[in-house]
Amino acid sequence: MEINISEGLNLALFSLLLIIIEGSAAWWIAKNRRDMLGSFLVPATLIVFSLILWAVSRSFPDEDIGPIVIPQLWGTLIVVFCGYVILTIVRRKADVDPKTGNLKMLAVVVFLLLVYFFAMDIIGYFLSSFLFLGTLMYVLTYRNHKVIWSISAGWVLFSYLIFFKMLYIALPLGVIYETFFE
Secondary structure, eight states: OOOOHHHHHHHHHHHHHHHHHHHHHHHHHHHHOGGGHHHHHHHHHHHHHHHHHHHHHTTSOOOTTSTTHHHHHHHHHHHHHHHHHHHHHHTTOSOOOOSOOOHHHHHHHHHHHHHHHHHHHHHOHHHHHHHHHHHHHHHTTOOOHHHHHHHHHHHHHHIIIIIIIISOOOOOOOHHHHHHHO
């Protein structure tokens, strides 16, 4: 993937425009619905990042089902679902932001994400995803073990069949797999 200077400048301007729009909307929410500001900022930021991802993916090779499809599919779905969340906030149908958050839990989740990211290169996408999803659900206080491991296994099976086998997306298999099985 290569972005020339003109495309890079257009992407930067597009990103700046999105950030200005999000900032203006956040200002309006802060002025009119201060109790909903946190609930607004998360989906609004996800929409901005998704639109930037969507714009960057326009420079990917355009094939029937190629590298352009997945980022645009994810970006579109994130925009639709986050747009729905924002719509419920504007219509005053969403719950008010909680008074305090659990920063320790946030730190644990961020730590798990970092471990997951680095574990993919060592143990591979499939095993690390299985372990990450199960651990994350447990850490987030869900305790039905059958459901936890079924969802984790279901995601790995879905990823394997759809992304790896059907769409031929190269997912990291990990150093361990490459060392012993190839």
